[in-house]
Amino acid sequence: MSASETVDSRLQTRATELFGVRYPIVQTGMGWVAGPSLVSGTANAGGLGILAAATMTYDEMVAAIAKVRSRTDQPFGVNLRTDAVDIAERVDHLIASDVKVASFAQAPRPDMVKKLKDNGIVVVPTVGARRHAEKVAEWGVDAVLCQGGEGGGHTGTVPTSLLLPEVIDAVDIPVIAAGGFHDGRGLAAALAWGADGIAMGTRFLLTADSKVPDEVKAVYLGTPVTGTVVSTAIDGAPQRVIRTEVIDNLERTGLLSLPRAGINALKFRKLTDTSLADLLREGVNMKKNQDLSWAQVAMAANAAMLTRATMVEGKLEVGILPTGQCVGVVDDLPTCEELISRIVDEAVARFDAVCS
Numbered sequence: 001m002s003a004s005e006t007v008d009s010r011l012q013t014r015a016t017e018l019f020g021v022r023y024p025i026v027q028t029g030m031g032w033v034a035g036p037s038l039v040s041g042t043a044n045a046g047g048l049g050i051l052a053a054a055t056m057t058y059d060e061m062v063a064a065i066a067k068v069r070s071r072t073d074q075p076f077g078v079n080l081r082t083d084a085v086d087i088a089e090r091v092d093h094l095i096a097s098d099v100k101v102a103s104f105a106q107a108p109r110p111d112m113v114k115k116l117k118d119n120g121i122v123v124v125p126t127v128g129a130r131r132h133a134e135k136v137a138e139w140g141v142d143a144v145l146c147q148g149g150e151g152g153g154h155t156g157t158v159p160t161s162l163l164l165p166e167v168i169d170a171v172d173i174p175v176i177a178a179g180g181f182h183d184g185r186g187l188a189a190a191l192a193w194g195a196d197g198i199a200m201g202t203r204f205l206l207t208a209d210s211k212v213p214d215e216v217k218a219v220y221l222g223t224p225v226t227g228t229v230v231s232t233a234i235d236g237a238p239q240r241v242i243r244t245e246v247i248d249n250l251e252r253t254g255l256l257s258l259p260r261a262g263i264n265a266l267k268f269r270k271l272t273d274t275s276l277a278d279l280l281r282e283g284v285n286m287k288k289n290q291d292l293s294w295a296q297v298a299m300a301a302n303a304a305m306l307t308r309a310t311m312v313e314g315k316l317e318v319g320i321l322p323t324g325q326c327v328g329v330v331d332d333l334p335t336c337e338e339l340i341s342r343i344v345d346e347a348v349a350r351f352d353a354v355c356s
């Protein structure tokens with residue numbers, strides 16, 4: 001669609017206004033996946049792209065934001081981890097570089113919400129339960145990304161079809177529906193439910209603009225809708241991944257022993273240039289915020305390393321591939337432009353069909 005063409009008014013929502021984007025479609029901040037290419041591809045196609053900075057070092061995040069900026073003049077977001085040791089510096093950098101949206105996998109602290117909002121940044125945490133949505137809404141966030149159980153990565157148990165209406169009824173702010181969305185029918189359905197847009201992870205992972213190695217994408221494309229599992233054995237929190245042999249073994253044996261998990265956490269430290277003091281501080285933060293055991297804290301750092309090896313280096317034998325269930329109904333690799341324009345056309349066609 002050219003810039004002069006107007007968007008169907010049924011697709012103009014509180015979210016498009018809040019984010020300053022053409023379409024109510026968000027590409028989520030998937031760790032190791034949502035880099036500058038995917039984010040700028042989404043932004044230039046009229047959606048809101050979110051950079052996955054939670055798995056980047058501070059310097060990588062700064063460089064990635066600059067790269068997105070050099071490729072698009074459209075708004076975009078950055079995904080952060082509330083318990084990162086350098087979260088204050090990261091927030092300052094988002095403010096200094098005029099990023100439009102700050103997204104959070106967990107609830108950001110009220111003082112963080114205030115600082116970001118006071119500086120004009122839109123704050124959007126992900127929620128997987130009604131009470132979480134109510135809590136962050138009280139703290140003043142601008143919108144919530146409501147992720148149902150079929151979603152990829154860390155996820156809850158309530159399916160999108162039940163969680164979404166519950167959250168929409170509970171809060172007055174815009175709600176972005178996530179978990180299982182992959183096409184225009186889903187966008188039309190989410191808007192009909194009363195949501196203000198959709199957010200998609202897995203569907204954007206499987207595009208030509210995502211830099212995930214081809215051999216990894218091939219595994220996703222070959223996975224059926226029943227080929228995923230939610231496991232707590234990876235880092236202690238429920239995470240939806242492709243069911244691989246590694247995951248089956250982890251499920252059987254449980255979390256790695258503390259010494260092995262600790263050794264792997266130290267390897268991860270080298271890989272990411274984290275100082276031992278920072279690693280320990282981050283571990284203490286994680287433990288405090290998420291009520292994890294020390295073995296789980298060490299495994300969380302470990303899981304990050306294993307996921308990176310699979311998703312970035314293409315080491316399929318490592319076998320940790322976070323995914324939503326919709327992986328089973330996705331069978332192509334369009335560009336972001338092709339994907340967004342076909343979702344928009346399909347949603348409009350659904351609206352027309354229903355209302356005729």
Ligand SMILES: Cc1cc2nc3c(=O)[nH]c(=O)nc-3n(C[C@H](O)[C@H](O)[C@H](O)COP(=O)(O)O)c2cc1C
Pocket residue numbers: 028029030031032033052054055079104105126147150151152153154178179180181199200201202203205321322323324325326
């Ligand atoms: C590979 C992968 C990595 C993810 N990493 C993150 C992350 O770092 N931060 C986050 O907030 N959500 C993360 N998620 C969750 C997604 O952002 C999104 O909420 C979810 O994928 C939506 O469900 P869908 O896959 O069905 O579209 C990840 C999901 C996937 C598939």
